[in-house]
Amino acid sequence: SQTIHQWPATLVQPVGSPLSLECTVEGTSNPNLYWYRQAAGRGLQLLFYSVGIGQISSEVPQNLSASRPQDRQFILSSKKLLLSDSGFYLCAWAQKGAYTEAFFGQGTRLTVV
């Protein structure tokens, strides 16, 4: 069966510090991968999605970046965090094909102080 791992679960970082969140998927190959952010009490904002190794589509201009160094690994990074980067970050994967469902990781709750 397929599983998705996302870590860490919680993170408190000072303003201006770097960020690296990692997500890995097991039990499938060549998935579409996604990063979403959810501000407190808000909806899911699509940040990045990837259809393959090294292929990243960015949805929102900001100080975040994403990389996909391996087929089932998706990394969200920042060189310098802002207060506004606080939120709940969710990684998700979906099989390629028409309109497949997305499976989410447990999420990382990031607080920038």
Added chain:
Amino acid sequence: GQQVMQIPQYQHVQEGEDFTTYCNSSTTLSNIQWYKQRPGGHPVFLIQLVKSGEVKKQKRLTFQFGEAKKNSSLHITATQTTDVGTYFCAGYTNDYKLSFGAGTTVTVRA
């Protein structure tokens, strides 16, 4: 680009009552998916609708896709405390990009 709007943003329901949440798009949707996120949790897929006018049921939940494929609704009957959470609709704008609505957060009064 496509925008998916959800209303209401918040729904406070008396236990046992029914309610409906709506998802509206400015463009025709290829499909619509519904997810539920429990407080503190992550979104979990509920169902997908693809055909115009399609209606699907899951126990007390009824999902409908509009005839013009521009709107969808989720109707919950006899609300229970287990229905608490945020319900999202989502749709693909191409084969890969999955965008979500803002969600409807449901609270239940016992």
